[in-house]
Amino acid sequence: MISFHQVNKHYGSFHVLKNINLHINQGEVVVVIGPSGSGKSTMVRCINRLETVTSGELVVDGVKVNDKNTDINKLRRDIGMVFQHFNLYPHKTVLQNITLAPTKVLGVSQKEAEETALYYLEKVGIPEKAEMLPTQLSGGQQQRVAIARGLAMRPKIMLFDEPTSALDPETIGEVLDVMKKLAKEGMTMVVVTHEMGFAREVADRIVFMDQGTILEDSTPEEFFASPREERARLFLSRIL
Numbered sequence: 001m002i003s004f005h006q007v008n009k010h011y012g013s014f015h016v017l018k019n020i021n022l023h024i025n026q027g028e029v030v031v032v033i034g035p036s037g038s039g040k041s042t043m044v045r046c047i048n049r050l051e052t053v054t055s056g057e058l059v060v061d062g063v064k065v066n067d068k069n070t071d072i073n074k075l076r077r078d079i080g081m082v083f084q085h086f087n088l089y090p091h092k093t094v095l096q097n098i099t100l101a102p103t104k105v106l107g108v109s110q111k112e113a114e115e116t117a118l119y120y121l122e123k124v125g126i127p128e129k130a131e132m133l134p135t136q137l138s139g140g141q142q143q144r145v146a147i148a149r150g151l152a153m154r155p156k157i158m159l160f161d162e163p164t165s166a167l168d169p170e171t172i173g174e175v176l177d178v179m180k181k182l183a184k185e186g187m188t189m190v191v192v193t194h195e196m197g198f199a200r201e202v203a204d205r206i207v208f209m210d211q212g213t214i215l216e217d218s219t220p221e222e223f224f225a226s227p228r229e230e231r232a233r234l235f236l237s238r239i240l
């Protein structure tokens with residue numbers, strides 16, 4: 001579903017991603033961890049070409065992401081992304097936030113888009129918030145709206161970049177629960193997170209990055225029992 005072959009990326013002279021090889025199958029949940037600045041966000045953002053790679057090949061759902069003939073908007077419609085900051089439109093209601101892209105981009109009727117929006121609001125556990133503004137919701141609720149908004153496009157892949165990092169400890173769990181449910185339903189997910197409980201329980205694989213390289217790519221069982229790399233061990237000892 002997602003394949004990095006010998007991918008490199010530079011920001012000017014700075015070599016941020018170094019020979020990345022990573023293959024993610026349909027339905028897999030891959031959790032990406034690693035120290036700040038190791039390139040996690042950059043790697044994830046390459047998948048929907050929010051960042052372009054400098055060399056190597058990146059194939060997503062059979063499409064070469066960096067090929068000049070690739071219809072990037074079409075590819076992006078199949079990839080939902082949830083960030084640390086929810087990026088909801090502040091002056092639109094929850095329902096409007098979720099129906100906007102399906103009506104504008106997919107050409108779905110307003111009525112159908114609203115039905116779909118309500119379906120996903122139900123799924124993330126806040127159907128009663130449909131007519132509220134984002135500012136009237138808690139952080140965890142806003143993030144669940146952001147997830148519902150992503151799902152309303154019926155993507156094949158969901159990318160999450162530290163979706164709970166800006167949340168109060170009490171509301172982190174409600175967002176992780178939604179993600180857990182999504183994983184169980186077979187969504188292909190790439191998740192950057194520091195939530196090791198989630199990683200251990202939900203991930204099919206843990207990818208550990210350090211200084212632009214993937215140092216480990218293993219199952220949670222292997223990784224948490226005994227990381228092969230000293231740097232991974234050090235990282236775990238600091239955050240666990």
Ligand code: ATP
Nearest residue numbers: 011012014016034035036037038039040041042043
């Ligand atoms: P964090 O855990 O802090 O979010 P990260 O692992 O997601 O870190 P990235 O955001 O991918 O790391 O950044 C990797 C490196 O690339 C960092 O050293 C960062 O300063 C650098 N970098 C990121 N974006 C740019 C940019 N637009 N221009 C130049 N350098 C950048």
Ligand code: MG
Nearest residue numbers: 040041042161
């Ligand atoms: Mg980051």
